[in-house]
Amino acid sequence: MGVERVSYFSHDLEFINRIKELIEREESFAVVEIVKTEGPSALKAGNKLIIRSDGSFEGWIGGFCTKDEIIKSSLEAIEEGLIKFLYLKTCHGGSVYLYIEPILPKRKLVIIGNNPITYYIKRIGENIGFNVMEVSEPKEIEKIKMNKNTFVIIATMGERDHEFAEVILSSNVRYIGIVASKKRGDDILSYLRNKGYSDDLISKIKVPAGININAVSPEEIALSIIAEIIKVSREAKAKEVTEEEIDLVCGMTVLKSSPYYSTFNNRTYYFCSKYCKEKFDSNPQIYVK
Structure with a gap:
């Protein structure tokens, strides 16, 4: 979900110029800024990225366990035209606080x-x-x-x-x-x-x-x-409904298209990362109730 255009913005001017370019092209997109992090996290306070209306992204989006949720929330902000504040937990026990602002062309x-x-x-x-x-x-x-x-x-x-x-x-x-x-x-x-x-x-x-x-x-x-x-x-346009699951290890919402999944008692469980899958596989009984 989403294709990265560049690995990171090397400086603020590059980021600002890219925003200006998208505005001039009359594109809809969202600017995401990491406000605060606590504990283990690939994202750091001050990191910025751009989520475009097709789900592609530009800039450093962090680890797999938060990527889908950031993109999903950004697309919702674009569709609704409303600012969002997002709180996410990482699969290693960290926390990330994000600010998402949609940038929409003038009607x-x-x-x-x-x-x-x-x-x-x-x-x-x-x-x-x-x-x-x-x-x-x-x-x-x-x-x-x-x-x-x-x-x-x-x-x-x-x-x-x-x-x-x-x-x-x-x-x-x-x-x-x-x-x-x-x-x-x-x-x-x-x-x-x-x-x-x-x-x-x-x-x-x-x-x-x-x-x-x-x-x-x-x-x-x-x-x-x-x-x-x-x-x-x-009026929000009709959205394509994507099936979601809860990662039983860390509690994150993940898509059923996640490459990390395990089968236990004839049911498939999906995870945000290899770490959560391996933790589940080591003792699935403690997570499945």
Whole structure:
């Protein structure tokens, strides 16, 4: 779980430059700093590392018994957008205290169309911190870096809206909202299905866009759409569930993919390290109850 890019950062400037590079590339990642250690630990206070959104890591992550938990907690921090404080025990009886801070790219709001509704969407979006971009032609979309922090509003009032939806559909955006009537929306969705797009992709489209607040004026419609975008942006995406076990020797949570495991009484037990496996093997009866 996770691939190391470099063994360590030789100095703080190298670490800072790498963070700057990832931010410029609009990547999501977490910075992990070792705050304090007690007893035996491969990690030391002041050590820093980077966990990227694909589970790969850069910097010294320490021993096997803490590695998976650090990566797992960092990915949760990235997904939730929240700082985490982590306390771990090492398999040799030490303790590690960590600070995990997610670094996320600014949410991007792409607006297609020029009318009173898009005017207010832009104003509200900018006021609450979105990076707002306006588009008038499908070819302009190719120049925009789309990711799961990108939200798109199509408000062309029926003019080429199906064309814009098709161009955006295969990108990695979180949400595509179309300002249209239900009948027009059904026509757009039918068009996309007939073009061969899967229901999974089409499910990213919300038409009519916005939460139902009985909005009437352009300002109210814009507010309902921004509210829906915020709701979607806060929802955690479905996570792949990985089976876990408790290391009976040290109490650590470990994945069933761990290379350290033993079979006793027709059951398999998993361990965080060779040390814990050997300790278990020497006298399994004292650990299995």
